[in-house]
Amino acid sequence: xxxxxxxxxxxxxxxxxxxxxxxxxxxxxxxxxxxxxxxxxxxxxxxxxxxxxxxxxxxxxxxxxxxxxxxxxxxxxxxxxxxxxxxxxxxxxxxxxxxxxxxxxxxxxxxxxx
Amino acid sequence: xxxxxxxxxxxxxxxxxxxxxxxxxxxxxxxxxxxxxxxxxxxxxxxxxxxxxxxxxxxxxxxxxxxxxxxxxxxxxxxxxxxxxxxxxxxxxxxxxxxxxxxxxxxxxxx
Numbered sequence: 213x214x215x216x217x218x219x220x221x222x223x224x225x226x227x228x229x230x231x232x233x234x235x236x237x238x239x240x241x242x243x244x245x246x247x248x249x250x251x252x253x254x255x256x257x258x259x260x261x262x263x264x265x266x267x268x269x270x271x272x273x274x275x276x277x278x279x280x281x282x283x284x285x286x287x288x289x290x291x292x293x294x295x296x297x298x299x300x301x302x303x304x305x306x307x308x309x310x311x312x313x314x315x316x317x318x319x320x321x322x323x324x325x326x
Numbered sequence: 327x328x329x330x331x332x333x334x335x336x337x338x339x340x341x342x343x344x345x346x347x348x349x350x351x352x353x354x355x356x357x358x359x360x361x362x363x364x365x366x367x368x369x370x371x372x373x374x375x376x377x378x379x380x381x382x383x384x385x386x387x388x389x390x391x392x393x394x395x396x397x398x399x400x401x402x403x404x405x406x407x408x409x410x411x412x413x414x415x416x417x418x419x420x421x422x423x424x425x426x427x428x429x430x431x432x433x434x435x436x437x
Contacts, residue, residue, distance in 0.1 A: 216369075243423070254430055255362075255370060255415060260423035268423040303369045310423050314360065317369030 214238045216318035218304050224324045225294055233289045233321045235304030244287045245305040245315060246279065248272070255303065260310070261287065267310075294325045338434045345403040347431045349416035354397060358419035361390060361401045364430070365412045373401070373414075403433075411435045 217236045225231050237244050246258040259269040261279050278290045287306075291298055301322050305315040339345045351359070357378040362370035376383045376390045376399075383390050389402040399416050416428040 245423075245425075247425075247427075255364075255417075255427040257424050257426065262423070268421065270424075305369075314372035314375065315425065317362075317371065319367075320369050 214316075216304055216306055216316050218302075218318040218321050220321060221319070222322045222324070224326065227296055227325055228293050231291050231294055231323065233291075233302050233304075233323070235287045235289070235306075235318055236285050237287055237304065237306030238316055239285070241306035241308050241316070243267075243307045243310050243315075244279075244281070245307075246289045247303045247305065247317075248300040249303065249320075250300045258289075258302075262310070291323075294323075296325050299323055299325045335429070336432045336434065338436060339406050341406060341408060341435055341437050343406055345401075345406045345410070345433055345435075347401045347403075347414050347433065349399040349401075349428050351397050351399060351416070351418050351428075353418060353420065353426075354394075356418045356420065359390070359392060359399050360417045360419070360425070361388075361399075362415045362417060362427075363410075363412045364415065370415060370427075406433075406435050408435050408437065 219234045244261040247255050249255045257270050259273045260267045276292045280288050301320040303320045304318040307315045360375040361373040363373050364370045374385045374388050374390050376392050387404045391400045413430045413432050415430045417425045420426050
């Protein structure tokens with residue numbers, strides 16, 4: 213069964229450093245998403261991406277965040293200057309269509325900012 | 327504002343019993359709802375969905391009920407098994423590109 217993959221599984225970085233979290237969505241999917249989950253809290257929407265541009269973003273997704281699909285398979289989330297409060301699990305998801313059925317989630321990247 | 331919440335943070339059931347997990351939502355304009363299961367160390371996994379033009383939808387051992395009058399969603403799991411132990415989230419589709427998740431309910435299944 214096809215699945216969304218994410219690398220790395222765990223990333224430790226110092227405050228102020230840039231990080232790039234990587235995702236490989238399911239190959240025939242066209243819609244891509246990033247979510248985050250602070251430990252013990254609910255999953256929060258960050259951004260959705262379609263046709264090489266952001267289609268929606270939340271108030272969490274400020275200027276420190278950016279997304280990119282650098283090639284035909286990868287989808288990345290960059291945090292330009294990490295803060296302690298960016299520590300969380302970051303989930304990538306993809307779907308065939310935004311209005312029909314489920315988004316498939318990857319296993320997540322645990323980001324720890326020290 | 328955006329608000330999808332769960333009534334019970336933890337639900338403990340005995341193996342073989344039925345489980346009912348509840349969710350309240352605030353956006354009366356939402357037309358699509360999803361239940362996700364999240365096991366420890368994994369991403370959310372789709373269980374079942376329902377559109378606002380339906381009251382009930384059944385899957386394999388799971389049923390979702392939607393009460394639009396009181397903006398309430400529930401997930402029923404029949405004959406709960408140890409493998410059902412996880413955190414369950416309801417999610418609400420705010421527009422075509424955005425899912426708003428509830429707080430989550432932890433389901434614990436005892437033998």
